Amino acid sequence: MGTSEKNVEDRMRTYIEGLDDRICGGIRKGHTILLAGPAGAMKSSIALNMAYNNAKRNGIKVLYISVEESRDSLLTSMRNLGMTDPENPKMMIVDLGRLRVEHPEADAGRDWFKILKEYLRKKVDTEGIRLVVVDSLTAVYALTNLENPRQELFHFFNFLKRLGVTTILISETHGNKMDMGTSNEEYLADGTILLKFVDVGDTEVQLRLRVVKMRHTKIFHGDLSLLFRNNQFIVTTPITE
Numbered sequence: 001m002g003t004s005e006k007n008v009e010d011r012m013r014t015y016i017e018g019l020d021d022r023i024c025g026g027i028r029k030g031h032t033i034l035l036a037g038p039a040g041a042m043k044s045s046i047a048l049n050m051a052y053n054n055a056k057r058n059g060i061k062v063l064y065i066s067v068e069e070s071r072d073s074l075l076t077s078m079r080n081l082g083m084t085d086p087e088n089p090k091m092m093i094v095d096l097g098r099l100r101v102e103h104p105e106a107d108a109g110r111d112w113f114k115i116l117k118e119y120l121r122k123k124v125d126t127e128g129i130r131l132v133v134v135d136s137l138t139a140v141y142a143l144t145n146l147e148n149p150r151q152e153l154f155h156f157f158n159f160l161k162r163l164g165v166t167t168i169l170i171s172e173t174h175g176n177k178m179d180m181g182t183s184n185e186e187y188l189a190d191g192t193i194l195l196k197f198v199d200v201g202d203t204e205v206q207l208r209l210r211v212v213k214m215r216h217t218k219i220f221h222g223d224l225s226l227l228f229r230n231n232q233f234i235v236t237t238p239i240t241e
Helices: 043-058 071-080 096-102 105-109 112-127 137-143 149-163
Strands: 032-037 062-066 091-095 131-135 166-172 191-200 204-214 224-229 232-236
Touching: 032 043, 032 149, 043 062, 043 071, 043 091, 043 131, 043 166, 043 232, 062 071, 062 112, 071 091, 091 096, 091 112, 096 112, 112 137, 112 149, 131 137, 137 166
Parallel strands: 032 166, 032 191, 062 091, 062 131, 131 166
Antiparallel strands: 191 204, 204 224, 224 232
16 A cells, blocks of 8 residues: 555655565654664665655754764765755764764763764754764664663663653664663663575575564564665565575
């Protein structure tokens, strides 16, 4: 069944063809979603695609925070994905270097969750940001010294909920396992989209996507093949088993 204007009013589209129809029109606005998978599974590309298309097509103000990759590198990736005008004024890309300039105390205290919360609150209040991407949650862990990471993460997720923005948190998995760390982030999130590589035959490796959970949404639970064709992400039923 295709999506309609009526059932997408409270949804943020992923702009992956074939996926939004399977999750009631998209991600529910205001929810926090984990986009998880192993290295090389195109997590950043998928998040950039969602951010860019929501900014360009819907006029939604987006904040993309990169902890590992520079802004220039991300702009190059966007162009390679067919986004010919990546510097859309509705889409703000901020990398770690800029955050360090604006918050010089961060390196000394290494409290990056606090820095992120302060920065997000400011941008939502002053810029009207409605969609946030943090790339990646795994990298924030690496930069932060926390005595009680589970408690800090619990407060961070609650902060995002109160902030009212739709948030995509990119997270690294170990291989194809649903293992994203020790802080129960998959339980705190409103939804999880898992990417994995699957060996098909003797020589082929396919990228698969599965919606593990999505609160307040009827979802298709099975694996889907994820493709990138003609500058567009597409999911289909697995091409071969």
